[in-house]
Amino acid sequence: MKPLSTVTGQAISLREADVDTDIIYPARFLLVTEKKGLGAYAFADRRATPGFPIGEDNDRGILIAGPNFGCGSSREQAPWAIGDLGIRVVIAESFGEIFYGNCFRNGMLPIRLDAAQVAALHDVAEAGGTIDVDLAARTVSAAGDVLPFDIADDRREALLNGWNDTLRILALHQDDVSRFEAAQRRAAPWLWTARI
Amino acid sequence: MARTLYGKLWDTHVVAEADGKALLYIDRHLLHEVSTPQSFEALREDGLTVRRPETQLAVADHSVPTHDRDKPIDDRQAAAQVALLERNCAAFGIEYLPLAGNDQGIVHVIGPELGFTLPGITLVCGDSHTSTHGAFGALAFGIGASECGTVMATQTLWQARARTMRVTFTGRLAPGVSAKDMALAFIGEVGASGAVGHAVEYAGEAVAALSMEGRMTLCNMTIEAGARTGLVAPDETTFAYLRDRPRAPRGEQWDAAVAFWRTLASDADAAFDREIVIAADGIAPHVTFGTSPDQVVPLGTVLPADARFDRALHYMDLRPGDAMEGVPIDHAFIGSCTNGRLEDLRAAAAVIRGRHVADGVRALVVPGSMRVKAAAEAEGLDRLFVAAGFEWREPGCSLCVAMNDDRLPPGARCASTSNRNFEGRQGAGARTHLMSPAMVAAAALAGRIVDVRQVAR
Ligand code: SF4
Numbered sequence: 227m228k229p230l231s232t233v234t235g236q237a238i239s240l241r242e243a244d245v246d247t248d249i250i251y252p253a254r255f256l257l258v259t260e261k262k263g264l265g266a267y268a269f270a271d272r273r274a275t276p277g278f279p280i281g282e283d284n285d286r287g288i289l290i291a292g293p294n295f296g297c298g299s300s301r302e303q304a305p306w307a308i309g310d311l312g313i314r315v316v317i318a319e320s321f322g323e324i325f326y327g328n329c330f331r332n333g334m335l336p337i338r339l340d341a342a343q344v345a346a347l348h349d350v351a352e353a354g355g356t357i358d359v360d361l362a363a364r365t366v367s368a369a370g371d372v373l374p375f376d377i378a379d380d381r382r383e384a385l386l387n388g389w390n391d392t393l394r395i396l397a398l399h400q401d402d403v404s405r406f407e408a409a410q411r412r413a414a415p416w417l418w419t420a421r422i
Numbered sequence: 423m424a425r426t427l428y429g430k431l432w433d434t435h436v437v438a439e440a441d442g443k444a445l446l447y448i449d450r451h452l453l454h455e456v457s458t459p460q461s462f463e464a465l466r467e468d469g470l471t472v473r474r475p476e477t478q479l480a481v482a483d484h485s486v487p488t489h490d491r492d493k494p495i496d497d498r499q500a501a502a503q504v505a506l507l508e509r510n511c512a513a514f515g516i517e518y519l520p521l522a523g524n525d526q527g528i529v530h531v532i533g534p535e536l537g538f539t540l541p542g543i544t545l546v547c548g549d550s551h552t553s554t555h556g557a558f559g560a561l562a563f564g565i566g567a568s569e570c571g572t573v574m575a576t577q578t579l580w581q582a583r584a585r586t587m588r589v590t591f592t593g594r595l596a597p598g599v600s601a602k603d604m605a606l607a608f609i610g611e612v613g614a615s616g617a618v619g620h621a622v623e624y625a626g627e628a629v630a631a632l633s634m635e636g637r638m639t640l641c642n643m644t645i646e647a648g649a650r651t652g653l654v655a656p657d658e659t660t661f662a663y664l665r666d667r668p669r670a671p672r673g674e675q676w677d678a679a680v681a682f683w684r685t686l687a688s689d690a691d692a693a694f695d696r697e698i699v700i701a702a703d704g705i706a707p708h709v710t711f712g713t714s715p716d717q718v719v720p721l722g723t724v725l726p727a728d729a730r731f732d733r734a735l736h737y738m739d740l741r742p743g744d745a746m747e748g749v750p751i752d753h754a755f756i757g758s759c760t761n762g763r764l765e766d767l768r769a770a771a772a773v774i775r776g777r778h779v780a781d782g783v784r785a786l787v788v789p790g791s792m793r794v795k796a797a798a799e800a801e802g803l804d805r806l807f808v809a810a811g812f813e814w815r816e817p818g819c820s821l822c823v824a825m826n827d828d829r830l831p832p833g834a835r836c837a838s839t840s841n842r843n844f845e846g847r848q849g850a851g852a853r854t855h856l857m858s859p860a861m862v863a864a865a866a867l868a869g870r871i872v873d874v875r876q877v878a879r
Contacts, residue, residue: 242733244614244714248844253823257485257499259459259506271846294615297648298844300457300550302566320615323650324550328566378582380441391580392572393468399445402438403473403578406447416671416679417449417543 228333229388233315233359237288238279239351245291246298247325251307264303265310284311288357290347291318296325296336305329315359317366319344330381331391335361337375346371361386424689426586427655428621431561431686435544437578446581448573449543452529453480453516455507456825457548461570462510470575475515478574479538482507482521483528485825488788488815491521500826514574527791527817530554530759534638535793537667541656541683546573551759551841553644557637558664559656559686561621564645584651585695587620588688591628593703598875600769601636602761602839602858604628605643606708606718607700614716618648620696623688628702629654634663635765642760643841646715655687707874709746710843710856713737717843718856721747721873737845738853746871751855753836754785754866755848756812758822761839761859762790764797770863771803773874779811780869786813786828788820812866824848837865 255267265282272278280289289308295318296304305328308316316329317337329336337359339347343366350357350368358367361382366373384391411418425433438445458480465472472478485500495501504521511518519525525532530551533539541559546552548570555562569579589608609616622644629637637654644652654660661680664670671679688694706720712734719725725735727742735741740749756762756770767787779785787807789795795817798804804814820828822840824847830836832851839862840847843854855871864874 243730246714246842246844248842248847252846252850253825254829256456256825257497257503259503261460261463271850294618294648297614298550298842300548300552300564300566302457302460302548302568305566320618322615323618323648324564324566328568331566331568378441378443380443380580390468391568392464392470392575395445395572395576395578395580396470399438399576399578402445403447403576406437407577410447414542414679414682416675417540419671419675 227388227390230314230333230335230385231361233287235288235356236286236354237290237347237351237357238284238286239290239348240279241292241348243292244294244297247296247301247304247322248298250296250304251301256301256303261306263310264307268307268311280311282311284313287312288315288317288359289313290344290351291316293319295321297322300324302328305332305334309334317344317347330385333385333388335359335385337366339366339373339375343373424692426688426692426694427559427623427653427686428561428584428586428651429692431542431544432583434542435561443580443582445578446544448546448577448579449477450538450545451478451570451573452533452545452547453478453507453570454484454529454547454549455482455503456484457567458510458570459503459506460567461548461574462514464568464571465514465575472514472516472574473577477577478516479519480507480511480516481519481526481529481532484819484823486521486818487826488818488820488828491816497827524792524796527793528759528762528819530642531762531790531794534558534634535667535791537664537670540664540670540679541660542686546579550645551642553650553652554638554642554759556641556644556651556653557634558660559653559683561651563650584621585619587617587622587649587696587698588694589622589624589698589700590626591624591700591702592626593628593701594631595628595702595705598860599705599707600858600860601632601639603705603708604702605640606710606715606856607705607720609643609647609716610708610718611700612647612698614646614714615648617644620649621651621653622647622649623653626702630657633765634659635763638763639760643715646841656683707858707861709861709871711738711740711746713843713845715841715843715856719746747873748870750870751835751837751865752783753830753834754783754862755821755836755838755840756786756859756862757788757790757820758840759790760841762788762794764794766839766859767794767798767803770859771806773860773863773877774806774810774867777810777867779866783866783869785811785866786815786821788815789817791817821848837862837871
């Protein structure tokens with residue numbers, strides 16, 4: 227996974243609330259079994275709408291979104307598609323929970339800020355101002371304001387280092403897992419029958 | 423200390439802890455063709471194997487056609503995707519339930535009916551409606567494709583503990599009202615993101631009175647309120663449903679399992695972070711009017727005037743002050759992991775008896791699984807639906823997600839038993855009204871949304 231520490235530049239503003247994963251990545255493109263190049267399908271049914279701010283020619287790394295962004299399905303194609311457009315940071319008041327987690331696994335940073343702070347960032351984005359995201363410092367800076375944001379320590383560390391979840395668990399916790407399995411086999415043997 | 427059901431499920435699965443999170447052991451993993459191609463690819467890239475293949479079960483449901491299943495799949499991409507799942511499963515030693523077999527169906531329908539889903543387990547699937555399995559008192563939640571890979575390789579996932587919310591439905595449901603209406607009433611009350619970060623436990627007299635099918639409908643739609651997990655404590659209804667299912671424990675193991683399962687209820691004095699009480703006896707049939715499941719009204723009311731709904735109402739071609747009763751529909755869909763089980767088909771059939779679908783309405787029944795289909799056919803439900811002008815199809819997700827050729831044209835308006843009314847969910851530009859199976863049947867017969875309680879028997 228590609229590490230992330232700072233992202234600086236202009237941002238896209240998409241104010242709409244409840245932008246669900248079907249809007250981000252319409253279901254019919256889920257037939258594609260690839261992971262790369264999905265930016266071509268991002269927001270496919272919205273692009274024709276006049277004034278829609280995200281296109282395939284996107285050159286901005288930060289998206290300021292409306293509340294409950296990425297609600298709906300678990301499809302990881304949503305962050306893959308957004309990431310493929312070069313977006314690495316999404317800032318919103320709230321996120322769909324599965325989407326939020328999926329971002330981290332793909333080297334992307336979702337940031338929760340309060341409604342007033344997000345509104346101010348929308349204004350900066352629309353005015354073409356620069357936004358500065360610093361993961362190590364946990365801050366978003368824009369128009370002279372420095373806004374601290376919350377992020378779980380383990381997620382921050384993984385993103386800064388570009389760690390892969392699966393390989394970390396295998397490297398650090400194999401013995402813990404084996405111990406757990408031995409105990410569960412005794413406590414709940416019905417979960418360990420030959421045919422499940 | 424007093425614990426909630428969620429707390430008990432959590433505590434029995436912690437492998438390690440760090441940074442306020444737990445590495446949770448995952449007992450069962452369901453796979454389908456859409457969310458796993460990239461998961462297997464990730465395993466290959468890192469040269470990994472599947473730790474316990476016997477705990478994983480795969481089936482194709484999302485992109486499969488619901489007709490002409492004796493022929494090869496027409497759509498080239500769908501055919502490739504289904505074939506890829508089968509190949510990946512063979513390569514990694516995972517059991518795949520073939521499309522032509524008796525066990526195929528929607529992941530969330532087949533897990534429970536095979537007894538693969540059990541109380542007290544952790545169960546995941548690359549699909550947000552995995553919350554369905556919480557109806558059995560299992561800690562079940564949807565994950566992304568990367569996590570599917572992590573589960574296959576490690577049998578674990580790092581998770582942050584959720585806050586808890588108890589939703590108590592007091593009293594009993596009135597006739598003509600179902601678990602779907604309970605779910606829509608709850609979502610309408612808390613909003614589409616109202617339960618984010620929470621594990622929801624459903625309780626109260628109306629929940630205890632629900633069949634397993636009804637409880638699955640309720641837990642299924644929990645994700646539409648933003649919560650990944652919905653739960654109902656296992657009880658006699660649960661045990662009776664699971665007994666003798668093909669993969670449920672047997673003999674002494676069954677007895678030991680049931681003894682443990684009986685401990686899986688929230689302690690009487692357990693504290694929840696949030697409590698919501700809904701009077702079940704006051705719930706009317708609900709219908710969504712917008713493009714998010716929380717944009718929903720009970721029948722007998724009119725659409726609210728609220729600027730927040732402008733975009734949705736424009737898309738749906740409705741106006742504030744409109745009543746949902748009388749809105750004409752041209753499509754009807756009975757199916758999905760929300761309402762594609764036998765009880766749902768029976769509820770729809772009970773409304774239909776002797777009547778016919780209105781002119782200009784295309785109506786589809788898609789059983790949730792081969793087992794549901796066979797059971798329905800044994801009762802003659804297929805003949806009843808066909809005689810009434812419904813199409814009787816093969817199992818799959820179908821019009822719930824419109825990834826196969828069951829797709830609505832722009833501007834179509836559909837009465838649907840599925841779970842999401844998002845823009846374009848049933849086809850670009852199509853409009854979806856979510857409601858119960860009985861309500862969809864009534865709408866199909868009338869050619870417009872009607873109150874099923876007023877449809878003469
Ligand atoms: S029926 Fe619909 S909600 Fe259920 S698994 Fe299939 S696509 Fe998802």
